[in-house]
Amino acid sequence: MENNKRYEAGIRAMEELFSQEVRNGMEGIKKVSPDFWDMIVSFGFGDLYSRESLSLSQREIITLTSLITQGAFEQLKVHLQAALNVGLTKEEIIELIIHCAGYVGFPKAVQAMGIAGEIFNKNE
């Protein structure tokens, strides 16, 4: 079935991006709304992250930038780790945040850099 393919592609993308522990945490949403969980997996990760034309590390550049710009700092933590998991270096992430300072202003960039520091420490 078509929908199963989308769901399965989403699960595979999530396995590349997130640790088992993070994926378990995300499943909390499944208890509140199984339908929403299905959308997150099938659409968010299956339809979007599984597409070609951009690599997973390019996709995380886009994701990090969008999260910083909208001030979504809870999600930023998870995706900073995902960015490292799919091959972005600390240096590239720091550079991304510095570039963002000119586009979103210093308050959000400073907050993002502080969170990046925490995530980098966990990876040492």
Added chain:
Amino acid sequence: MENNKRYEAGIRAMEELFSQEVRNGMEGIKKVSPDFWDMIVSFGFGDLYSRESLSLSQREIITLTSLITQGAFEQLKVHLQAALNVGLTKEEIIELIIHCAGYVGFPKAVQAMGIAGEIFNKNE
């Protein structure tokens, strides 16, 4: 002088990103505020775009994403052209906008895709 170096680096980055026509248009700001123009060139393009660690095409991925996320569609036009100028393909730009749909919602992604269509037409 140090500041001249920053300004000159900014001018060089702008020459890689924008056509002569676009740069002339930008200079309208210089008449309103020469100091602000100096900041745009020295800080925006000299300090940010001229740094290493990320390529100009990676920087345009960040810029486009931030502009779409904050709904800055006037600037988006100029940077869609700049993105093409520094080597992003139409396919990659379309893919970036599709990825953004999941992060910023469809209204901004649809508006961005419409503008991208206009810019692509001009480049044919």
Added chain:
Amino acid sequence: MENNKRYEAGIRAMEELFSQEVRNGMEGIKKVSPDFWDMIVSFGFGDLYSRESLSLSQREIITLTSLITQGAFEQLKVHLQAALNVGLTKEEIIELIIHCAGYVGFPKAVQAMGIAGEIFNKNE
């Protein structure tokens, strides 16, 4: 096929919401990116608007509010008309905008009310 069902449900929802003319205009996106068009129809209208639990008029209350809050005034025009098409009254739309003033501030509410006035005039 599952995906065809999602697309067909999306087309049906769009027919209830938008005039033929508006739907033709939307198809401009299809030329820029057929994949994005498929997502708009299958996910945006098929997966979201076609769900139960909320009526189409309740869904337009949500849509209008989100568009006003994020300042997406281009899309607001289309959805103000859609809201009238699925049964919201002018009085209810005006009331929605007034309520929003307290939540998003007057600048966006005033701009929304001006656009609503234009759409109402076209419907007289």
Added chain:
Amino acid sequence: MENNKRYEAGIRAMEELFSQEVRNGMEGIKKVSPDFWDMIVSFGFGDLYSRESLSLSQREIITLTSLITQGAFEQLKVHLQAALNVGLTKEEIIELIIHCAGYVGFPKAVQAMGIAGEIFNKNE
């Protein structure tokens, strides 16, 4: 006096929306600025929530949507409870958040759904 009527209407609306405990918490603002407290009650709840044309549950649909769109998650907690108090069902609230995903992106919708899960648990 006219102003007393606005204030009294505001207090009545707040009594329908919020528990005694929540209203006591809100009064912390009164100590910082009695004038601002008066505006919140007289304008926010007296002028807006007490108007006719939309029911309190329709008003909470608007409020929840605006809060999710602007990422105001502190206020979201209080209004998720208020939404339940004035008669919205869990199913309708979940549906509202799912609909929002397409308009504001998944990061804010996921965060909202997580908070909704917490509020639903408290009501069991």
Added chain:
Amino acid sequence: MENNKRYEAGIRAMEELFSQEVRNGMEGIKKVSPDFWDMIVSFGFGDLYSRESLSLSQREIITLTSLITQGAFEQLKVHLQAALNVGLTKEEIIELIIHCAGYVGFPKAVQAMGIAGEIFNKNE
């Protein structure tokens, strides 16, 4: 009556801020919703701008900054003129926009500076 006092104070504040022509334009809202017009005058200008503790020019500094930060460029035009009317100088307005660049990013600051240039030209 109390409400008349609020309305009259609002009208007086608007007369200090805006030209007759601008005020006539604003009254277009009155035709769409007389109630909303009353709120704009009585609350927006009567309750807010007519308060003491801050001068009208300080209030315009706040207003301009908030409009730039939220990208409300339609309203920005009207309030740039209002800021000049209540005594802010061109130099101060330019300085405000430059300061904003660090807090909201260059895209919104550049757009604001362009609009400021247009308004300054009309005042020469």
Added chain:
Amino acid sequence: MENNKRYEAGIRAMEELFSQEVRNGMEGIKKVSPDFWDMIVSFGFGDLYSRESLSLSQREIITLTSLITQGAFEQLKVHLQAALNVGLTKEEIIELIIHCAGYVGFPKAVQAMGIAGEIFNKNE
């Protein structure tokens, strides 16, 4: 050297705005990215806060307004204290937040007033 002058001007501005304790906390960023720290000091405080045409207290009015409008409440705490340090009164800050309510909506204004109450308490 020119850059040292910018850095030194930034340090001087920071000393006027922030306590030693706050400045020490800010330096956490220096460990994550020395280059970003240099930009914060040289551009953020050296190029922006050290300019003439606006006083430090006028600059803090702009900063507070922008932070409230974008919902940057972490930075708001630090700048509420800075605003008091450079001479804004509690009454003026409260008035600024009340004015913002009309421009950004009540949710952000209420959250800002709650934080202002905490900062005021620490200063008694």
